[in-house]
Amino acid sequence: MKKIFIAIVAVGFITAGFAQDKGSVLIKNGTVLTVTKGTLTDTDVLIKDGKIAQVGKGIAAPQGVRVIDATGLFVMPGIIDAHSHIALDQINEGTNAITPEVYTGDALNPFQLSIYRALAGGCTVSHALHGSANSIGGQSQTIKHRWGTYDANSLKMEGAPRTIKFALGENPTGHGRRDGTQPQSRMGVEFVIRKAFNEAKEYSAKWDAYNKAKLVKGFRGAPPAYSLRLETLADILSGKIILHCHSYRADEIQMLLKVCKDFGVTRVVFQHTNEGFKVAPEIAAAGAMASVFADWWQYKLEVYYSTAYNATILTRNGVVTSINSDSPDLIRHLYHEAGKTQKYGGLTDDEALALITINPAKQLGVENRIGSIENGKDGDIAIFKNHPLSIYGVPQYTLVDGIVRFDREKDAGDQRIMVDPKQTVDATMYETGHAYDFCMSGTEWLFEEVENNKK
């Protein structure tokens, strides 16, 4: 991707200071794409204190509640991206093969414009994933795009389950090949994961024994050494953390399924899954899920064998499938990405919309909160002019917890929250660099070394 000039036309009105706030709003007379309960025409959606309170016809606006006239517009659940790296100051702690103790929730940056741009594409929730530079990367955070907050922690979707990033294939061998440490091959990746899981089992056993012994009156003894790393791995084994695994090839997908089976890990989501179409029945049988690109591949050898029918094949085989962005650009038009599955595979509207709403919600373990328009769910809504799966679909409003965080009419050129007082002002500004947050961010040096060694 080449650098993009962003022309900034005017100083924007800065929406600030309502972090974690909940709003109330009545959306009148729209075509409501509930995703799970069909499409309802001329229907109102009432959001009270951040939650969907009522979906139906002729709802009267409670006193003081803003009304959005959605006549002729399409109302859908806020789009969810199960694989993204926006809003992160750091993406990879790629120095060690096993770093489950690190946590992207520590590096959230609420001032990144990419959050606002995602909102402008109807996307209300994303999965701020650790990168793929190591076999067991960091714990990740499901975030709500509460643009305008100054509190990094208020981006966190309260109550969302813990998740963690694993990575297979070429990416996680970079540091090993550079430093002469493990892993340097696909075999090595499997080995370091199994080794880590075994250590975690031993760790749990030691602590269980200690905690049991402590119950005996008069017990005196040394506790086992504490390790945040092993404790986190043990939490994966005990099912407290959903495993999200960067993967491309069918063989490595099979490998991880086997490892998870051996260690009793059941909550697994494959990320990218480019060859998922080859092993869709196996993924479905294991109860695993898949998050894929619509049509993005061949950027390296291991993603050569791919198809735009991937999402459809996985869906038709009963795999809960989502389409993700892994990019601050694609995150702005995931509705287009979902629409591609209608061209390649002929998914129905609801099936295609599920790829960017209820299915990623399931993959993040938040399907009871978001992903469809139902009573009691969070007031995360995207309102489109024209159908979102149409090439003419354009987001008009995006709401998070019932608060309008994007309004196309009020969209101004300069949306920055924090301004650098030392910036040099040019007539046009280079993009701030957030377009380049990607899986292997911050690890380019690993590959430079590897390339240099080859020469």
Add this chain to the structure above:
Amino acid sequence: MRLRPFIPILLFMLIPLGLLAQDEQELSPVTRTYAITNVNIIQAPGRKIDMGTVIIKDGLIKAVGKGIAIPAEAIVIKADSMYVYAGFIDGMTRAGVTRPKEENRQRPKDPGNPPPDQAGITPYADVRFSINPGDKGLDDLRSVGFTAAQIVPYGNLMPGQAAVILAGGKSADQMVIQGRSSMYSELTGANNVYPATLLGVMATWRDLYRNAVQAKSYDALYASNRSGLERPVSDRNLEAFYPVIDQKMAVIFRSERLLDVNHVLTLKKDLGFSAAIADVKDAWPIIPAIKSAGVKTYLSIDLPEEVKKDDKKKEAAASTPAQQEKEALEKRKMEAIQNYAAQAAAFQKAGVTFGFSTMSAKTKDIPANLRRMIAAGLSEDAALAALTTNPAQLLGLSDRMGTVDNGKMANLVITDKSYFNEKAKVRYVFVDGVMYKMEVKEAKKGDPNAKVELEGSWSTVTESPQGRAEGKLTFKKEGSGYSGKVSGGRLPSPVDLTEVTLDGNALTFKYTMSFGANTVTITGEVTVEGDSFKGTLSFGQNRTTPIEGTKDPKN
């Protein structure tokens, strides 16, 4: 004596030889009693005595008030209409700390598991071992009124323990007011070894802290009855956390950016230690969170440079979209700069007790920065409190410092006008009862109409206890100013002059000499009369030697 190894080298250099030699046989002052008379005493913010007297004896403030008898042995400073304040206290700096040499260390075999020191983990280390009493940074701090500072070690993640020191003294030990005043941390990663990023740094903090809590508790169990218990293995890194766990010591974090502060608040919430945030630059939007977390706060005394409005540009109305855009962006930049200047006022308004830190500030900008903060809404009393009483309180030193009161340490700053007046100059600083007289750089009152032919070569003679030294100064016209070189008898090679100014017949110039790792800046101030000049060379505090020069005939 530290300087001894340099002496042979100095013999070959030009001028300050004699001056340095004085260090070796510095005499005790005749008396340690001073009387500052007829002075406006700002005892503390909002507490003032007009035209009173302050008596200093043996490093302490002995008397403050009106009509106080002046002891016979006192050196009297007739501070007529001057102002005296408690010496300022800097919340965090590295002035006075020796920068460690860059070690070209080998990359560890497994960069994912480096030795703790390579990972930036040496919390047991103590900055007191790195104090350099001769560091120029201390002279600079003193020159704007600081008399004490909390110093922190170099390094990133957990480089060691901070200390509060005096801004001046003969030896490192003599300067220390309080060792282990805080534990220092920066939430930045090591160089391509684990933890290399904020992600790894936060995890390392949690892991180490919890390990320390566990180790401490087991140590206590072991101490209570050792029989039948496995011996706990001593770990310096973990033990360094014990006073932090006991809430006896705060961890001070360099937290310039709002998000840095956010990270500190997160760690504090997770682990429950007492924290201080320092060198804070743009945290005004999260003051309520800072306040409710109860972290000690030191705001940066640094400010982004002011942008002078270009009036000419203003006249041309922005017509094209690009011009409008540029104008809008510039407007937001100006607002941002103003917000930085207004940060201290916002903290004052919110009722947060804060001090200042000079870590990233240019010392000479400090008085102007304070004036900008005051112009942006900070009260003068609050500014003074942030320089004196607040840091004393935050550092637990209120019984010794922060006000001009009987019994406190004689740390004082005396200015010719109110400190916050644009034209104020610091005239005297007392550190622990030792007087430092500041050079007042009033423009030399030479004859403004004198015609001076400076260009050319001048032969110079300096006198010092070591004898005469001869040298050369050459000046060359450069546009409206001059450049020049100094060379001479024993100087190995010519050195460029900097800041040559000629005002009427008052000539000033500077040059820097280096010997080993140390550098000394020498300032010359002379008055030119025809083909000769007379004046002084000075360096450091109050160290001067006379210099005379005569112009060489033109070839």
